[in-house]
Amino acid sequence: MMYVTPENTATGQDRFVDHSSWFKYSSPQTFFPLAGKLVPWFAVAALLLAAAGLYIGFFVAPTDSQQGEAYRIIFIHVPAAWMSMFIYVVMAFWAGVGLTFNTRLSGMMASALAPTGALFTFLALWSGSLWGKPTWGTWWVWEARLTSELILLFLYFGFMALQAAIDDPRRADKAGAVLALTGVINIPIIYFSVQWWNTLHQGASVSLKSAPTMAATMFTGMLVMVLALWMYSIAASLMRVRCIILERERDSQWVAEYMSSHK
Amino acid sequence: MNWASWSEFFAMGGYALYVWGSYGVVFGLLAMEIVLLILRKRSILQQLAHVHSAARRSMR
Numbered sequence: 001m002m003y004v005t006p007e008n009t010a011t012g013q014d015r016f017v018d019h020s021s022w023f024k025y026s027s028p029q030t031f032f033p034l035a036g037k038l039v040p041w042f043a044v045a046a047l048l049l050a051a052a053g054l055y056i057g058f059f060v061a062p063t064d065s066q067q068g069e070a071y072r073i074i075f076i077h078v079p080a081a082w083m084s085m086f087i088y089v090v091m092a093f094w095a096g097v098g099l100t101f102n103t104r105l106s107g108m109m110a111s112a113l114a115p116t117g118a119l120f121t122f123l124a125l126w127s128g129s130l131w132g133k134p135t136w137g138t139w140w141v142w143e144a145r146l147t148s149e150l151i152l153l154f155l156y157f158g159f160m161a162l163q164a165a166i167d168d169p170r171r172a173d174k175a176g177a178v179l180a181l182t183g184v185i186n187i188p189i190i191y192f193s194v195q196w197w198n199t200l201h202q203g204a205s206v207s208l209k210s211a212p213t214m215a216a217t218m219f220t221g222m223l224v225m226v227l228a229l230w231m232y233s234i235a236a237s238l239m240r241v242r243c244i245i246l247e248r249e250r251d252s253q254w255v256a257e258y259m260s261s262h263k
Numbered sequence: 264m265n266w267a268s269w270s271e272f273f274a275m276g277g278y279a280l281y282v283w284g285s286y287g288v289v290f291g292l293l294a295m296e297i298v299l300l301i302l303r304k305r306s307i308l309q310q311l312a313h314v315h316s317a318a319r320r321s322m323r
Contacts, residue, residue: 058272063265069276073285080289119296127285134281232293239300246307250314259308259315 028105028245029254035238042235049228056221073131074218079226081124083233084152085187087117091159092184095177105241107173108248110180111163112241116233118156125149136200144193145201148186155183169248 057075064071091113098106128146129139140146159176166172189196194203249255266272275282 059265061265063276068278070278070281072275072278072282076285076289116296119292123289123292126288130281130285134278236293236296236300239297239304243300243303243307246304246311250307250311255311256315256318259311262308 026103026105028108028249029252031105032242032245032258035242039235039238039242042231042238046228046231046235049224049231053221053224053228056217056224061217061221062215067135070131070134073127075221075225077124077127077131078222079229080120080127081149082226083229084117084121084124084149085190086230087113087120087233088152088155088180089184089187091117092177092180095173095180098173099177099181104170104248105245107170107177108241108244109237110173110176112237112244113233114156114160114163115240116236118153118160120229120233121149121153121156125153141200143199143201144197145190145199148190148193151186152183152190155179155186159183 053075057072061072061075063069091110094106094113095110097103098110125146128149132141133139159179162179163172163176166175193199194201246255273279273283
């Protein structure tokens with residue numbers, strides 16, 4: 001049976017919640033408790049996967065014949081770099097959904113993802129720098145892969161600064177969405193930079209078309225760490241989107257009811 | 264098993280600075296992000312509790 005309930009919100013948007021479909025979770029009010037329930041599961045999954053990934057990376061995977069132990073940075077560097085790009089695409093996706101359908105939660109999701117994406121971009125650059133010094137003999141070089149990853153960091157910063165500069169959150173979402181969607185062009189540039197240009201950075205160790213060019217245990221360790229960071233990112237973004245929901249909907253009836261029932 | 268002893272493990276074949284410098288900063292900053300998120304939520308809830316208790320008082 002279809003039925004709709006009027007929803008009393010601060011902005012008057014999303015006035016009706018259709019409780020008979022999945023779309024009900026597109027309302028901040030209904031997503032808030034769901035996100036709260038999901039966070040511990042993703043957090044526990046992240047911890048278990050990280051423990052397993054680190055064990056494989058340090059105790060199972062053999063020493064590299066060329067790079068010695070320095071190569072073990074791969075188990076954190078590649079997953080961080082993948083997450084930095086993946087989170088950007090997801091962020092741009094939610095920003096685009098918000099722009100198209102004018103749903104409040106989409107913009108909140110985009111805003112919630114940005115700091116975690118920026119953090120992983122920084123960590124990819126940081127661990128890459130610490131890997132570059134012993135293997136290339138330099139902390140930094142202005143080549144295509146490194147430079148495009150640095151641009152990604154500035155895209156995240158630009159997105160966050162633009163949103164912070166606009167008082168009205170709905171307008172901030174729209175402006176941020178335009179920037180986020182424009183910046184998506186940088187993702188294939190980062191990914192294919194090692195093919196398109198003659199870079200110092202090594203080519204992809206893993207690709208969809210061919211078997212990984214590394215030992216099976218190294219590949220497994222890396223994959224488990226990717227999953228760990230994935231779970232971490234979901235947990236952190238859900239925690240942040242809950243903060244954003246409370247901040248933006250602070251004057252709404254449901255937040256007042258939430259506050260009186262959680263004393 | 265790759266390591267004969269813990270000291271060999273921590274030495275990372277001479278690359279300790281680079282390997283532990285990577286992992287230390289990654290896990291340090293990730294832990295910091297979670298702590299900051301917990302503090303952010305706590306501060307919002309405190310503000311809201313303050314506002315809502317003030318609103319209830321004014322209604323009486």
